[in-house]
Amino acid sequence: xxxxxxxxxxxxxxxxxxxxxxxxxxxxxxxxxxxxxxxxxxxxxxxxxxxxxxxxxxxxxxxxxxxxxxxxxxxxxxxxxxxxxxxxxxxxxxxxxxxxxxxxxxxxxxxxxxxxxxxxxxxxxxxxxxxxxxxxxxxxxxxxxxxxxxxxxxxxxxxxxxxxxxxxxxxxxxxxxxxxxxxxxxxxxxxxxxxxxxxxxxxxxxx
Amino acid sequence: xxxxxxxxxxxxxxxxxxxxxxxxxxxxxxxxxxxxxxxxxxxxxxxxxxxxxxxxxxxxxxxxxxxxxxxxxxxxxxxxxxxxxxxxxxxxxxxxxxxxxxxxxxxxxxxxxxxxxxxxxxxxxxxxxxxxxxxxxxxxxxxxxxxxxxxxxxxxxxxxxxxxxxxxxxxxxxxxxxxxxxxxxxxxxxxxxxxxxxxxxxxxxxxxxxxxx
Numbered sequence: 307x308x309x310x311x312x313x314x315x316x317x318x319x320x321x322x323x324x325x326x327x328x329x330x331x332x333x334x335x336x337x338x339x340x341x342x343x344x345x346x347x348x349x350x351x352x353x354x355x356x357x358x359x360x361x362x363x364x365x366x367x368x369x370x371x372x373x374x375x376x377x378x379x380x381x382x383x384x385x386x387x388x389x390x391x392x393x394x395x396x397x398x399x400x401x402x403x404x405x406x407x408x409x410x411x412x413x414x415x416x417x418x419x420x421x422x423x424x425x426x427x428x429x430x431x432x433x434x435x436x437x438x439x440x441x442x443x444x445x446x447x448x449x450x451x452x453x454x455x456x457x458x459x460x461x462x463x464x465x466x467x468x469x470x471x472x473x474x475x476x477x478x479x480x481x482x483x484x485x486x487x488x489x490x491x492x493x494x495x496x497x498x499x500x501x502x503x504x505x506x507x508x509x510x511x512x513x
Numbered sequence: 514x515x516x517x518x519x520x521x522x523x524x525x526x527x528x529x530x531x532x533x534x535x536x537x538x539x540x541x542x543x544x545x546x547x548x549x550x551x552x553x554x555x556x557x558x559x560x561x562x563x564x565x566x567x568x569x570x571x572x573x574x575x576x577x578x579x580x581x582x583x584x585x586x587x588x589x590x591x592x593x594x595x596x597x598x599x600x601x602x603x604x605x606x607x608x609x610x611x612x613x614x615x616x617x618x619x620x621x622x623x624x625x626x627x628x629x630x631x632x633x634x635x636x637x638x639x640x641x642x643x644x645x646x647x648x649x650x651x652x653x654x655x656x657x658x659x660x661x662x663x664x665x666x667x668x669x670x671x672x673x674x675x676x677x678x679x680x681x682x683x684x685x686x687x688x689x690x691x692x693x694x695x696x697x698x699x700x701x702x703x704x705x706x707x708x709x710x711x712x713x714x715x716x717x718x719x720x721x722x723x724x725x726x
Contacts, residue, residue, distance in 0.1 A: 307589040311596050329598060335572055337627075363547050365550060384520065387578055389523070391519045
């Protein structure tokens with residue numbers, strides 16, 4: 307039986323201090339998007355974001371503990387067995403754990419379209435490797451992502467970060483420019499991203 | 514419903530009976546569109562997930578939210594406490610029984626490479642529960658909502674036809690079923706028309722032979 311307890315799933319701590327439990331990736335699910343989150347250093351369990359880019363509808367179900375959601379400026383405290391459904395992709399959403407044992411399951415997707423693995427899943431998976439300097443492993447995961455999502459600006463950007471950190475400055479600048487040419491929003495992100503400290507003064511850096 | 518979002522407590526949703534289980538009809542209640550989401554609730558010893566297999570390509574994930582459940586998947590059986598996730602690939606037998614009172618299992622499903630289409634079995638389960646409770650108009654409104662959500666999808670009309678057949682409204686039933694036949698892949702429609710016991714109240718009607726023909 308293909309079965310796992312939440313606490314047996316990989317525990318991938320992300321830079322924002324929350325812990326990604328890769329449910330979809332663990333089981334190899336292709337038909338829909340689903341993941342779980344538990345609190346790390348920051349207590350966060352849902353990263354502050356909107357779904358403007360992906361146009362996903364989302365459900366967050368509290369599996370354990372208590373969680374405070376902030377949705378479009380409103381606060382709601384939810385316990386195990388309660389969920390919030392976000393129909394409107396433009397709503398800003400975030401959640402923090404009130405109890406240490408909190409766990410949230412997310413289900414999301416774009417209505418009317420077959421499920422596609424989101425680019426961020428590949429990026430999230432690289433976090434522990436990049437932090438530990440295992441750049442080859444991060445490169446491998448991001449190339450796997452680029453095979454599944456050719457030309458993804460988000461993945462090109464992430465690979466540029468890895469190359470900059472690995473000291474491959476020419477490669478990093480090339481990838482970053484390719485990302486910015488594909489999606490303009492990455493130009494703005496790049497201006498303040500610490501990963502690019504080593505290449506920001508280069509004339510080829512996108513301004 | 515508030516502005517663009519909705520909060521819901523699983524055990525406060527009115528349940529529907531479906532093949533010996535108690536369905537918490539989440540997809541219908543929320544109007545969630547990207548995947549099939551529902552939940553099941555049962556007391557100790559009660560059936561949570563009706564024994565069944567899913568069609569080719571249909572993946573399903575079950576999550577024990579509260580209590581404890583014994584899952585059977587294929588030939589294997591495993592007791593699963595809250596926080597357990599069980600993934601079941603297409604065309605594999607599965608069922609689950611509760612081991613504690615108030616056990617809840619959340620379910621997510623979809624078909625690989627296809628946009629999610631609500632088959633409407635869950636809407637039908639709720640509508641038929643209302644019908645049996647003497648609230649047919651509420652049931653009819655649920656089927657109308659399903660058709661409004663997916664007007665070009667044959668199963669929406671088919672399930673509305675089943676509802677009306679059981680409600681004793683042959684005219685309305687045939688209208689829905691004719692529309693379902695127009696929209697359905699021919700083999701699918703013929704198989705369901707032949708085998709579905711929900712349609713038994715219509716079988717002696719001459720219009721049923723037209724439908725099969």
